Amino acid sequence: MGAFILRRTGVMILTALCLTLVVFFLTNLYPNLEKLAKTQGNARMTDDEVVSWLDRNGYGGPLLVRYGEWLGIVPGWTREDPNTGEITGRCIDFGMDPADAPTRCGLLQGDLGFSTVSDEDVANVLPTRLLLTLKLMGYAFGLMVPAALLVGVLAGMREGSRLDRSLSTVSIASTATPEYVSGVIFIVLFASTTAGMSGALTEWGWLGGDGWLGDRRTLFLGSARSAMEDITFWNFTLPVVTIALYGMGYIARMTRASMAEVMTAQYIRTARLKGVSFRNIVMKHALRNALIAPFTVIMLQFPWLLTGVVIVETLFNYNGFGWTMVQAASNNDIELLLACSIVAVFVVLLTQLISDIGYVFLNPRIRIA
Amino acid sequence: MKDFTHTTTQVQQQGGLTTHPVAEMYAAEHKAGRLDRREFLVRSTALGLSAAAAYSLIGATPAMADGHRAVPAEGGTLRIQQEVRALKDPRTFDWSQMANVTRGFLEYLIQYNNDGSFEGILLESWEANEDATVYTLNVRQGISWNNGDAFTAEDVAANLIGFCDTTVEGNSMATRMGGLVDEETGLAREGAIEVVDDHTVRVTYPSPDITFVPGVADYPSAIQHRDLIGTNPSDHGVGTGAYEITSYEVGVAATLSRKADHEYWGDTYLDEIVFVDLGQDPAAWFAGAEADEFDMTYETVGEFVDLFAAIGWDQSEVVTAATVVVRPNQNNAPYDNLQVRQAIQLAVDNQVCLDLGINGQGVTAENHHVCPIHPEYAELPPLTHDPAAAQALLEESGHADTEFELVSIDDDYRKNTTDAVAAQLRDAGFNVTRTIIPGSTFWNDWTSYPFSSTNWNHRELGVQILNLAYRSGVPWNESGFANDEFDALLTEANGIQDADARREIMAQLQTIMQEQGVTIQPYWRSLFRHSRPGLVNNEMHAKFEINVHYLGFAA
Numbered sequence: 009m010g011a012f013i014l015r016r017t018g019v020m021i022l023t024a025l026c027l028t029l030v031v032f033f034l035t036n037l038y039p040n041l042e043k044l045a046k047t048q049g050n051a052r053m054t055d056d057e058v059v060s061w062l063d064r065n066g067y068g069g070p071l072l073v074r075y076g077e078w079l080g081i082v083p084g085w086t087r088e089d090p091n092t093g094e095i096t097g098r099c100i101d102f103g104m105d106p107a108d109a110p111t112r113c114g115l116l117q118g119d120l121g122f123s124t125v126s127d128e129d130v131a132n133v134l135p136t137r138l139l140l141t142l143k144l145m146g147y148a149f150g151l152m153v154p155a156a157l158l159v160g161v162l163a164g165m166r167e168g169s170r171l172d173r174s175l176s177t178v179s180i181a182s183t184a185t186p187e188y189v190s191g192v193i194f195i196v197l198f199a200s201t202t203a204g205m206s207g208a209l210t211e212w213g214w215l216g217g218d219g220w221l222g223d224r225r226t227l228f229l230g231s232a233r234s235a236m237e238d239i240t241f242w243n244f245t246l247p248v249v250t251i252a253l254y255g256m257g258y259i260a261r262m263t264r265a266s267m268a269e270v271m272t273a274q275y276i277r278t279a280r281l282k283g284v285s286f287r288n289i290v291m292k293h294a295l296r297n298a299l300i301a302p303f304t305v306i307m308l309q310f311p312w313l314l315t316g317v318v319i320v321e322t323l324f325n326y327n328g329f330g331w332t333m334v335q336a337a338s339n340n341d342i343e344l345l346l347a348c349s350i351v352a353v354f355v356v357l358l359t360q361l362i363s364d365i366g367y368v369f370l371n372p373r374i375r376i377a
Numbered sequence: 378m379k380d381f382t383h384t385t386t387q388v389q390q391q392g393g394l395t396t397h398p399v400a401e402m403y404a405a406e407h408k409a410g411r412l413d414r415r416e417f418l419v420r421s422t423a424l425g426l427s428a429a430a431a432y433s434l435i436g437a438t439p440a441m442a443d444g445h446r447a448v449p450a451e452g453g454t455l456r457i458q459q460e461v462r463a464l465k466d467p468r469t470f471d472w473s474q475m476a477n478v479t480r481g482f483l484e485y486l487i488q489y490n491n492d493g494s495f496e497g498i499l500l501e502s503w504e505a506n507e508d509a510t511v512y513t514l515n516v517r518q519g520i521s522w523n524n525g526d527a528f529t530a531e532d533v534a535a536n537l538i539g540f541c542d543t544t545v546e547g548n549s550m551a552t553r554m555g556g557l558v559d560e561e562t563g564l565a566r567e568g569a570i571e572v573v574d575d576h577t578v579r580v581t582y583p584s585p586d587i588t589f590v591p592g593v594a595d596y597p598s599a600i601q602h603r604d605l606i607g608t609n610p611s612d613h614g615v616g617t618g619a620y621e622i623t624s625y626e627v628g629v630a631a632t633l634s635r636k637a638d639h640e641y642w643g644d645t646y647l648d649e650i651v652f653v654d655l656g657q658d659p660a661a662w663f664a665g666a667e668a669d670e671f672d673m674t675y676e677t678v679g680e681f682v683d684l685f686a687a688i689g690w691d692q693s694e695v696v697t698a699a700t701v702v703v704r705p706n707q708n709n710a711p712y713d714n715l716q717v718r719q720a721i722q723l724a725v726d727n728q729v730c731l732d733l734g735i736n737g738q739g740v741t742a743e744n745h746h747v748c749p750i751h752p753e754y755a756e757l758p759p760l761t762h763d764p765a766a767a768q769a770l771l772e773e774s775g776h777a778d779t780e781f782e783l784v785s786i787d788d789d790y791r792k793n794t795t796d797a798v799a800a801q802l803r804d805a806g807f808n809v810t811r812t813i814i815p816g817s818t819f820w821n822d823w824t825s826y827p828f829s830s831t832n833w834n835h836r837e838l839g840v841q842i843l844n845l846a847y848r849s850g851v852p853w854n855e856s857g858f859a860n861d862e863f864d865a866l867l868t869e870a871n872g873i874q875d876a877d878a879r880r881e882i883m884a885q886l887q888t889i890m891q892e893q894g895v896t897i898q899p900y901w902r903s904l905f906r907h908s909r910p911g912l913v914n915n916e917m918h919a920k921f922e923i924n925v926h927y928l929g930f931a932a
Contacts, residue, residue: 042821048463050547051471051820054852057546064546091544126627127463127611201667201688225688230664233655243668325655325665327629335628338817 013361020357024350031349032075035342041067044340048124066098078121078346080114121343125335130347133332138351140236141321141328144247145313147239152252153259153306157299160263164298165290167268176264183257187316191250191323199230199246232324247324251316255309259302266301270294307363311356397424398507404434411877415493416752419837422495423590425504425512431494447913449929454649455912457923458662459675461631461654464611467599468540469547473834473921474675476596478625478652481633481925482523482616483599486514486533487590489837491695491919493750495590499528499600499617509587509872512580513573522602523639524615530572535603537580540593541565545607552845552852553592555871556582585872588844591837596922619645619926628654633925646929657816659789666690666907673908673915675923679736679789685907693906697835697919698748698842701734701791703783703798704896708857709827711781716774718894724767724805725798727760730899734794739902745890746846746898747883751839753870755884757891764805771806784812784829786819790902795830798897824855831855835919839883840870847895858895 034040045061046053053061062068066085069077076082077098084098086106095106099113113119120130156179163175182190197204206226209215215224222242229243270276271294279289318330325331329351336344400421406412412420414435421431460474467483470476486500497503501517520528540550543563551558557580559566571579580589592598601608602615614621619641620633631652635645655665659681665671666685677685677692686692705712705721712718727741740749747754771777781802785795792813799809823831836842845851848867849859866886873879890896906917914927 039818039821043818045546046820047817048465050469050549052549052823052853053547061546125463127465127609128627195664199664199667202684224669226667229668231655231661231668231670233653233665233670234668322656325661327626331628338815340817 016357016361016364020353023357024353027349027353028078028346029075031346032078032342033071035340035345036067036071036074040340044124044342047339064096076114077112078114078343080112080116080119082114083111084113120347123336123341123344125339125341125344130344133344134329134347134351137327137329137332140326141314141317141330143239144244144251144317144321144326144328145310147244147248148251148255148313148316149309151248152256152309155252156256156259157263157302159256160260160302161267161290161295161298163260164264164267164271165286165294167271172264176261179257179260179264181257182253183261185254187250187254187319188323190253191246191320194228194246194250195230195323198228199226201225230324232326236327247320247326250323251313251320254316255312259305259309262305263298263302267294267298270298273297303366304363307359307366310359311352314352314355397421397426397504400424400426400431400434406877407435412752415750418493419495419752420587422493423505423587423837424509425502427502428490428494428496446927448932449646449913450932451646451929452648453646453930454651455647455673455928455930456651456653456671457673457675458655458665458671459652459923460657461625461627461629461652463627464625465609466545466548466607467601467610468542468545468550468597468607470597470599471547471549473596474652476599477675477921477923477925478622478631478633479599479610479616480618480923481620481650482614482618482622482636483601483610484617485594485598486600487594488924489591489594489920489922491916493837495594499533503590505589509585510582512582512589514578514580516576516578517642518576520617520642521640522615522617523621523636524602526602528617529575530578532600532603533578534570534572535606536598536600537570537578537593538565539601539606540598541569550592550595550597553588553595553598555586555588555592555844556584587871588838588841591841594837596920617642619643620650628656630654641926643926645926647925650925650928657788673912674906676917676921677905677907679738679793682736682738682905682907689910690907691910691912693908693915693917695904695917695919696740696750697902697904698750699833699835699902699904699919700742700746700748700898700900701794701830701832701902702746702856702896702898703730703795703828703830704856705828705894706824706826706855706857707859707895708825711774711776711779712827712857714774714776715894716770717776720767720770720774720805721802721807722891722894722897723761723763723770724807725801725897725899726762727897727899729801730794730797730897733797735790735900735902738905739900742898742900743887743891744896744898745887746833746842746896747839747887748901750901751837753839753879753883755880755887757884757887760891764801768806777806778808780808780810781828782810782812784814784826786830787813787815791830791832794899798830798899824853826855829855834921840867843867843886844871847890856895858893860889860893863889 041062042058045058049057049061069085073082077084086095086097088095097106097109100106100109123130123133126133159175159179163172166172200206206215209227214221215227224242228246232243232247235243276289276293279293317328318334321328321331322334333348336348403412403417403420407417417435418431422428459477462472462475464475464479467479485498488496488498490496499517499520501515503512503514505512514533516530516533522528541554541558541564542548543551543558557566557569569581573579605613605615611622611625619635621636622631623634624632633650635648653671655661659678662674663681663684705718707713722744731737731739731741743757743760783795783799785792799811802809833842844867845853847854847858849864863886866882870879870882870886904917908915911931913929913931
């Protein structure tokens with residue numbers, strides 16, 4: 009097992025290197041650098057000014073050398089202003105004496121670099137953002153998995169029953185509705201004063217003023233911004249449900265299939281013939297075996313959640329990791345984007361590792377083979 | 378607490394000229410009905426007249442000069458929906474939003490008010506000589522920086538010299554300083570900016586220039602400490618204003634709080650101002666308003682004007698010279714062909730652009746980029762809209778089958794307006810393709826697209842925008858327009874103070890713009906802002922300025 013994990017870690021580092029090199033290459037294409045210069049300098053800069061800005065801010069050197077600087081294996085650039093004699097450089101912060109600055113400052117030195125759009129070290133930006141996303145994903149997962157399993161098991165108990173058909177319809181519909189559709193529908197239905205049900209609730213005196221649901225104007229809040237500081241039922245429900253609903257249908261379908269298969273197995277029939285109650289058959293005999301297959305699917309949802317939050321965080325103005333990634337990409341914030349891709353690689357490969365290990369423990373047949 | 382309104386009146390009556398020969402001439406023109414009140418105010422206060430004196434010259438009550446500001450209650454936290462962008466050297470600011478945050482501690486020499494008047498902030502008064510070549514700036518006394526240093530004429534001179542430095546990439550102040558910049562060195566002209574004494578700075582232009590005052594009243598001209606010019610204000614926080622940045626998270630929020638150990642020279646009311654960034658989508662702003670996340674918008678656009686009004690928010694509207702141009706670039710075929718450009722103009726009805734582009738929230742314009750509220754606006758015969766003639770011209774030019782690619786940024790009003798132009802061109806027989814480029818990359822090539830739309834902000838004088846955007850070879854000349862006659866006339870207009878004389882030249886300039894088919898400039902935008910009831914001094918500003926020192930909750 010040790011060698012397995014070690015090999016997986018090696019693959020992870022190699023993948024991260026390849027991916028960051030690709031991201032580095034793409035973000036350093038000249039039009040993207042020009043965009044960076046114009047967002048950082050002035051949107052209406054002339055072409056000469058762009059070249060001079062890039063040169064002055066260390067974007068002038070060869071690509072691989074700068075990638076080396078970011079990794080921390082090549083000394084960071086320094087530049088002396090020909091007019092003022094002022095020395096600036098990659099590793100020299102505002103107000104720092106150039107003599108005290110380290111020669112190398114990159115990933116190996118634990119320096120994730122500087123986010124141009126946030127005007128702040130990446131190491132200061134990312135952790136808070138990741139924590140916010142972790143909360144959102146945690147709640148979404150906490151809602152999605154139990155609900156999906158419940159729906160799946162209920163549907164799979166009696167294949168073809170009325171319950172099965174109605175639950176299957178619901179799960180197919182929820183999987184077929186992406187977040188950017190369901191999110192918008194939820195906002196219109198529950199978070200608008202002019203449309204949906206909030207108007208009616210206000211009229212009945214449930215909302216607004218001193219209604220028993222609070223003095224808000226809408227049932228739920230269509231913006232999860234306040235949840236960044238203080239999560240409440242009203243400001244966090246819509247984003248959580250939006251994410252959970254999309255993934256739920258898929259897991260439910262997998263669970264249903266697995267459950268339906270188990271329910272036709274020999275040992276279930278035997279149990280039935282021996283007169284075990286249906287309730288006991290489901291709870292004690294079928295359930296455990298039926299849950300093995302959905303496990304992999306559930307683990308696969310983690311990397312998917314990472315992309316799902318991009319849409320939901322932008323829609324609900326929740327400034328987490330997904331939102332940061334969108335900002336970094338649209339402003340060509342090179343080092344922030346690189347850090348984001350490392351996190352993404354880490355999450356994808358780590359969940360795969362966990363699912364592989366977990367699978368080994370759940371399924372004895374794999375352990376023997 | 379001092380009575381703020383009263384203080385301002387006093388200051389304005391002490392500082393500022395009480396009269397000036399040219400201003401008296403303007404006053405006579407105003408009384409004769411040749412100059413409206415706004416024009417009169419822009420011109421006379423630019424010459425150094427205090428607003429109070431200007432009003433009294435034309436027989437209006439001086440109280441009107443500052444009656445536009447109420448005295449709010451003391452204290453409170455106000456939340457403003459506005460983008461929070463990374464700060465940088467103020468001279469390179471390219472978004473008013475950046476200046477609105479820094480205005481809490483970096484103040485300006487002169488402020489532009491919605492009634493068209495200029496008001497001294499860090500300057501107590503200023504005066505221009507008769508031919509507008511020498512400006513004497515009287516620095517307000519008794520102001521200190523929040524690091525304890527005294528604010529003196531040295532600070533003002535150092536900043537003016539900094540404004541003129543063209544070697545700083547993206548320094549748009551250099552364009553505004555005009556003749557003060559030495560074309561050879563790219564720096565301030567020797568002796569153009571002199572410190573006369575601790576409280577007086579003299580600025581000398583080689584030729585008459587009336588754009589100095591509007592130039593230093595613009596948002597990139599924030600005054601920094603003399604030792605900190607060229608730095609990012611968020612790195613040091615040194616300023617003369619009452620506030621300091623206590624938190625700043627780009628794209629998320631920024632907080633200004635009253636600085637504890639700094640005695641502010643003026644009056645201010647709020648304890649804390651929070652700028653809440655809800656992105657660029659107005660739908661998200663509206664959702665934020667319904668979720669009670671802020672108290673006032675930065676700007677409300679399009680259909681959201683009605684929506685915000687519908688949920689009971691107060692509305693503030695200002696008519697401005699802010700606009701959109703849909704311009705062919707004459708350096709590209711087929712737009713180097715005059716007939717093609719004229720056909721484009723004939724094919725487009727500006728009223729349609731106004732209705733479809735900004736929901737009718739503005740007034741139509743006449744394709745010459747000089748606004749009726751500009752002092753030097755000359756009235757020309759109405760434009761003709763004739764799709765049939767356009768088609769005939771197009772065929773005559775031999776470009777009937779040419780594909781016209783019309784580029785715009787991906788947003789609300791600029792995209793809609795460009796769509797409206799494209800649709801009308803198609804109706805007139807043009808073969809049009811529309812290309813929509815995301816906001817993040819649109820500005821990479823904004824001056825060089827063959828045919829595209831760009832928004833322009835309000836400027837106080839008509840010559841300002843012509844200087845910036847239509848003079849041959851200037852960096853922001855996006856239409857590729859180069860016309861010697863136009864340039865010569867414009868230089869002449871820059872130096873003329875007499876209203877009627879300048880208007881004659883403006884009429885020629887405007888006519889050249891139209892005849893040469895330089896641009897489709899369809900309308901002037903009205904700007905809107907909404908706020909929950911009970912806020913004061915938060916009216917929409919023609920140039921998007923928010924001065925946090927004035928804001929507050931109704932007493």
